Amino acid sequence: MEKGNAGALLRSRVALVLAEVLRGHSLTEALQIHQPRVAERDRALLAELAYGVCREFFYLDAIAGQLLRQPLKKKDQDIRALLLSGLYQLVFTRIPAHAAIGESAGAARLLKKKWAVAVVNGSLRCFQRESQQLIEKIKRQNTPEVRYNQPRWLVDAICKAWPQQAESVLKGLQLRPPFILRVNLQRCELSEYISELAAEGLKGRLVPGIPSALMLEKPVDVSRLPGFGEGRVSVQDGGAQLAAFLLDAQPGMRVLDACAAPGGKTGHLLEHTPDLDLVAVDVDAQRLARVAENMQRLGFSPQLLAGDASRPEGAWAKCVYDRILVDAPCTATGVMRRHPDIKLLRRPADVEALVQRQKEILAAQWSLLKPGGKMLYATCSLLPQENDEQISSFLREHEDARAVMLASRTGIGMHHGLQLLPDKLETDGFYYALLEKQEI
Structure with missing residues (x-):
């Protein structure tokens, strides 16, 4: 791969990770391969973009379908992934538009596909200009895939299995996961550990029906959890x-x-x-x-x-x-x-x-x-x-x-x-x- 600026290099890696997923490999495996190949300061953003595109895939793919003059070939999954990543940055992050667009286009060049530079650049700039109209058009179509960000077969399966709860289940699956701790009750009471968290500026609350569980307001690095290294607490749903x-x-x-x-x-x-x-x-x-x-x-x-x-x-x-x-x-x-x-x-x-x-x-x-x-x-x-x-x-x-x-x-x-x-x-x-x- 050619040398390039850090932003373009990062986005090229995001595209390679997502392309692996689109070819049938797990996101965890793909990140294990590609995360070590970017600067340590960029690894969290790499994971955020990769997870984010997977989470919003069907919505983003519907937008991309409106922007492309013709579908990309199967061999160009990396460019498809790059475009979806650019859209994710524009819609769901605070990354400046000029960085999201320019560095995504630069990543196409690093992926040895110079023809795709214009495709990615033009598509993202078109979305920037016409985002409101394009999003309204997607919403009017109101397909189950886009509404719930799930494949149609799975939406149908969940509706059949849980007709009364389907709507809340499908909406629940779109949420970001909670950060749940498991406290070793042999070594620490929940109330005691809540106090230890508070001393670190962290707020934990009980999880109804789960005697060993606490939920934090937001995810933190495990190094901030009191007693994690000594096995007093673990992260588990x-x-x-x-x-x-x-x-x-x-x-x-x-x-x-x-x-x-x-x-x-x-x-x-x-x-x-x-x-x-x-x-x-x-x-x-x-x-x-x-x-x-x-x-x-x-x-x-x-x-x-x-x-x-x-x-x-x-x-x-x-x-x-x-x-x-x-x-x-x-x-x-x-x-x-x-x-x-x-x-x-x-x-x-x-x-x-x-x-x-x-x-x-x-x-x-x-x-x-x-x-x-x-x-x-x-x-x-x-x-x-x-x-x-x-x-x-x-x-x-x-x-x-x-x-x-x-x-x-x-x-x-x-x-x-x-x-x-x-x-x-x-x-x-x-x-x-x-x-x-x-x-x-």
């Missing part, structure tokens, strides 16, 4: 924190966390019930390294093993467990405000494939559960196929399984489990079902 309370593990029990990475629920299980014989397994050895890092900060030493939860092998698969947590791979439709690239990555066919994998994991893990033991099935999905319908199917196929009704001050009680919706700020979308293995 309130809905995710429910798992440790619902699993009902008791001291001395042998517990399996079958899909453990990145380790948030693993750590909370040990905080909530310190004397557990806990084994944490994940199919991805690299992600398991993150679990190890988290455990080191928290001061815990569970057994960490690489393994496929759908095909248990090795020493961990020869044991039986009192409690098993299955935090199953899913569409992640409930956490899209934290991971807005999901709306661009997911396809309808993914649902069926994930449902099948969940079914395989449930069956495999059930064989490792002691009679009288309990398994907590969890997803961060809003789709019934992955949640209550999945559990209904499991119960039909396993005569020794019984669903335990979950008592919670938050969420919606389903036929078999508990559903949290992202229609409120405090929690993302999660599903939990607790299954007990009976003697036959």
Whole structure:
């Protein structure tokens, strides 16, 4: 890549990150590759622009469609991303228009596509002149994709699954995610930690129904959180924190966390019930390294093993467990405000494939559960196929399984489990079902 001014270099990197997402790679992976290649002072802006474009993608793409004389070719996803990034800066940030336009055009040159300099420059200047008319035109069209910044298939799926709550859920998914803390209640009371935050100029408030959670008014670097380095507090969504309370593990029990990475629920299980014989397994050895890092900060030493939860092998698969947590791979439709690239990555066919994998994991893990033991099935999905319908199917196929009704001050009680919706700020979308293995 050619040398250029810092602004153009930054915007070229934003375009490359977003182009990776448009080709099917996760935003997290793309940022891990490209963030180290920009100056440290620019990394936060790189992430803000990349996340922002993903969050507002369908709205921005509709505007871009009005500006371009003809659609860009598939091989020019980087230029499409660059144009969307420029529009995001003009509509949603305080970046001066001359910088957003000029440096976006300069980035096209750095991307070795000189023909695109005029396209990007002309399109953004046209929007600057005619923004009000263009935005009004988009609003008049009022398509579900633009109104909710979601693909049409997913809007339809959410409306079908949650007809009464669909509007509030779809609006909730457009919000910026809350900054939720998990306080280690073995080491600190919530009221005590609120006081410690106040001493640092930070305001925390309780999250209804989540005994270990506090919400901050705005995100901060973890270095500003009292006791973070010593493991007294962690960052974790309130809905995710429910798992440790619902699993009902008791001291001395042998517990399996079958899909453990990145380790948030693993750590909370040990905080909530310190004397557990806990084994944490994940199919991805690299992600398991993150679990190890988290455990080191928290001061815990569970057994960490690489393994496929759908095909248990090795020493961990020869044991039986009192409690098993299955935090199953899913569409992640409930956490899209934290991971807005999901709306661009997911396809309808993914649902069926994930449902099948969940079914395989449930069956495999059930064989490792002691009679009288309990398994907590969890997803961060809003789709019934992955949640209550999945559990209904499991119960039909396993005569020794019984669903335990979950008592919670938050969420919606389903036929078999508990559903949290992202229609409120405090929690993302999660599903939990607790299954007990009976003697036959």
